[in-house]
Amino acid sequence: MHLLDFELTVMTARNREASTTVKTQVRETRSIWKIGDAMTKAARKTVKLPKGYVPTEDEKFMNPKQREYFRQKLLAWKADIVEETRNTVEYLKGENVSHPDPADTATANADRQLELSTKDRLRKLSSQIDKALARIEAGTYGYCEETGDPIRLKRLDARPIAKLSIEAQEMHERSDSLKAG
Numbered sequence: 001m002h003l004l005d006f007e008l009t010v011m012t013a014r015n016r017e018a019s020t021t022v023k024t025q026v027r028e029t030r031s032i033w034k035i036g037d038a039m040t041k042a043a044r045k046t047v048k049l050p051k052g053y054v055p056t057e058d059e060k061f062m063n064p065k066q067r068e069y070f071r072q073k074l075l076a077w078k079a080d081i082v083e084e085t086r087n088t089v090e091y092l093k094g095e096n097v098s099h100p101d102p103a104d105t106a107t108a109n110a111d112r113q114l115e116l117s118t119k120d121r122l123r124k125l126s127s128q129i130d131k132a133l134a135r136i137e138a139g140t141y142g143y144c145e146e147t148g149d150p151i152r153l154k155r156l157d158a159r160p161i162a163k164l165s166i167e168a169q170e171m172h173e174r175s176d177s178l179k180a181g
Contacts, residue, residue, distance in 0.1 A: 055069055071133065144163070
């Protein structure tokens with residue numbers, strides 16, 4: 001067997017693996033779409049916020065308006081992720097073509113891997129959004145999971161999936177850096 005034949009055999013095997021991975025990713029994506037569609041329907045049943053509403057420190061923390069504000073923010077973010085995931089899946093379906101040139105095949109495989117890692121990152125982010133929405137429903141959203149103290153509204157507005165206050169997050173990061181070092 002020549003080196004070129006061997007490389008083509010390896011690339012063909014990788015294409016089969018990538019094809020199987022794409023099929024698995026498509027199945028996972030379809031379940032994300034169903035969840036996203038259900039959340040969109042749930043969002044339609046919620047109370048309307050005043051136009052331009054933004055939570056302030058002057059209000060009671062996590063009052064119904066604030067919870068609704070963050071629920072809508074999370075649902076909008078989730079909708080963006082669902083759309084981006086759909087685009088990624090469509091791209092992966094279209095790219096599942098064998099190229100005659102080994103260099104083109106290698107480039108296509110690298111692109112596919114990048115798209116798959118992007119999709120995996122989006123899947124994890126989607127899961128974090130789902131957990132934040134569950135915390136809203138449970139009444140624990142906006143409170144630090146370490147200390148139980150309220151998380152600042154500015155932090156929640158910037159990162160609505162935050163589970164820790166800035167202070168608790170910094171303690172975790174320091175602890176992690178000590179373990180690593």
